[in-house]
Amino acid sequence: MRPVRISELQEEGTMSGSHERRTRGETIRVLVVDDEADIRELLDLTLVRMGLAADSADSVAGAKRLLSEGHYNLCLTDMRLPDGEGLDLVRHIGEHYHDLPVAVITAYGSMDNAVSALKAGAFDYLAKPVSLEQLRALVKSALELPTRGDSEPPTAAVSLQGESAAMRQARALIERVARSQAPVYISGESGSGKELAARLIHQLGGRREAAFVPVNCGAIPESLMESEFFGYRKGAFTGAEADRAGFFQAADGGTLFLDEVADLPLTMQVKLLRAIQEKRVRRIGATAEDAVDVRIICATHQNLTARVEQGQFRQDLFYRLNVIEIKMPTLRECSEDIPLLAQGILQRLSTVIGIPLPGLTPAAQAALVAYPFPGNVRELENVLERALALLTGGEVDIADLRLNPPIPGEEPSQGRAPLQDHLDQVEKQVILDALQQTHFNRTAAAKLLGITFRSLRYRMERLGIGE
Ligand SMILES: Nc1ncnc2c1ncn2[C@@H]1O[C@H](COP(=O)(O)OP(=O)(O)OP(=O)(O)O)[C@@H](O)[C@H]1O
Numbered sequence: 177m178r179p180v181r182i183s184e185l186q187e188e189g190t191m192s193g194s195h196e197r198r199t200r201g202e203t204i205r206v207l208v209v210d211d212e213a214d215i216r217e218l219l220d221l222t223l224v225r226m227g228l229a230a231d232s233a234d235s236v237a238g239a240k241r242l243l244s245e246g247h248y249n250l251c252l253t254d255m256r257l258p259d260g261e262g263l264d265l266v267r268h269i270g271e272h273y274h275d276l277p278v279a280v281i282t283a284y285g286s287m288d289n290a291v292s293a294l295k296a297g298a299f300d301y302l303a304k305p306v307s308l309e310q311l312r313a314l315v316k317s318a319l320e321l322p323t324r325g326d327s328e329p330p331t332a333a334v335s336l337q338g339e340s341a342a343m344r345q346a347r348a349l350i351e352r353v354a355r356s357q358a359p360v361y362i363s364g365e366s367g368s369g370k371e372l373a374a375r376l377i378h379q380l381g382g383r384r385e386a387a388f389v390p391v392n393c394g395a396i397p398e399s400l401m402e403s404e405f406f407g408y409r410k411g412a413f414t415g416a417e418a419d420r421a422g423f424f425q426a427a428d429g430g431t432l433f434l435d436e437v438a439d440l441p442l443t444m445q446v447k448l449l450r451a452i453q454e455k456r457v458r459r460i461g462a463t464a465e466d467a468v469d470v471r472i473i474c475a476t477h478q479n480l481t482a483r484v485e486q487g488q489f490r491q492d493l494f495y496r497l498n499v500i501e502i503k504m505p506t507l508r509e510c511s512e513d514i515p516l517l518a519q520g521i522l523q524r525l526s527t528v529i530g531i532p533l534p535g536l537t538p539a540a541q542a543a544l545v546a547y548p549f550p551g552n553v554r555e556l557e558n559v560l561e562r563a564l565a566l567l568t569g570g571e572v573d574i575a576d577l578r579l580n581p582p583i584p585g586e587e588p589s590q591g592r593a594p595l596q597d598h599l600d601q602v603e604k605q606v607i608l609d610a611l612q613q614t615h616f617n618r619t620a621a622a623k624l625l626g627i628t629f630r631s632l633r634y635r636m637e638r639l640g641i642g643e
């Protein structure tokens with residue numbers, strides 16, 4: 177059964193007041209829980225106008241009874257009810273009706289409530305007074321969630337490989353948060369799969385038909401940030417020859433992925449916080465604000481909590497972004513997955529290059545499993561790519577991997593090879609010089625060195641060069 181879309185519902189004939197309206201033989205049923213009769217009525221009316229069926233309850237007990245009697249596609253609940261908390265209902269639904277998205281209605285300005293509801297598993301929240309626009313957007317994403325029984329439900333296992341406990345756990349969390357609109361903060365070392373995780377959350381959720389907009393916050397010059405994020409109107413400044421959309425408008429209905437979010441300058445942090453709170457943005461040069469419906473996922477390899485403590489990242493923004501944290505495991509924690517991952521990577525690379533799938537000798541495999549991989553899965557990819565580029569036979573052997581430092585057991589007894597230490601020293605000095613020259617602007621330093629931003633970041637990490 178594929179999900180019915182609101183757009184189809186609205187296109188299909190006139191609004192009928194009937195609770196029994198059916199689309200393709202299926203009634204989309206919403207449960208409204210609120211103790212104020214006025215609000216129940218208003219929501220009921222609005223939902224029915226949207227072509228949905230609505231039932232209502234005025235207490236937690238009443239809601240539980242209705243849930244046990246009928247099938248619902250969405251539940252909207254107030255936070256404070258005569259016989260309990262909306263949060264109890266959120267938990268009850270999470271336990272017993274896994275597929276049912278539940279959204280809470282919070283009093284104006286009570287963000288703490290919204291955040292605790294999202295943490296408890298709520299799909300989303302609506303602030304009072306409920307805006308029609310936001311209600312529509314919410315219903316639309318809720319109904320587009322894949323349900324069990326959809327043909328070929330995508331799963332996180334497809335691209336996030338690994339069977340270790342840590343990887344399974346990360347995958348399960350990704351699948352769970354994909355079903356909600358909660359902001360997600362993805363932490364983890366460089367190359368550990370943070371961006372991959374963000375893409376999966378988007379693909380597995382109700383926003384997958386809309387855009388996934390990745391933004392590298394560290395790579396945008398501060399002076400351009402506002403126009404890049406929020407867009408501008410024609411004539412807003414010299415050079416603004418036509419209206420232009422920003423990242424927020426581009427991600428409307430979809431997901432905005434703020435990568436390297438720790439690199440956002442403080443001035444931009446304030447503007448971002450405002451946009452997230454208000455769900456509205458104003459283009460440069462515009463008088464009015466536009467409503468935007470964007471899910472925010474952010475990531476950084478830095479320690480954001482420490483950045484907050486140092487006063488470099490706003491506490492209030494961190495609180496809003498970090499509703500749910502996903503910690504991507506390091507490859508060291510999943511070393512048992514290395515053979516499987518290596519196999520997958522070799523398969524992909526050999527297809528791209530157009531060579532038969534090469535083998536991996538047992539010694540090479542053991543060396544990979546023992547190697548600490550400071551650059552995680554990306555480094556594993558790089559190691560194998562380099563090995564394939566230089567491969568002469570049909571098998572990748574230990575020497576082809578050129579692991580660095582040498583793998584345990586093979587290293588000279590006095591520790592690290594003196595040549596490698598020397599090369600590391602030289603590399604470190606060259607990078608430090610470039611950073612000094614560019615006042616620690618890593619984007620500019622990478623350019624100066626003729627390497628990518630990523631590569632620079634990775635090298636800095638490997639050589640222990642602080643931010
Ligand atoms: N579990 C996994 N299974 C398969 N491929 C993976 C896995 N984790 C990461 N990768 C691959 O490793 C590479 C690095 O992943 P990604 O870019 O998501 O890392 P990242 O954490 O965002 O890195 P950075 O901090 O450098 O931005 C990508 O090619 C990704 O597809």
Ligand SMILES: [Mg+2]
Binds near residue numbers: 371
């Ligand atoms: Mg990344």
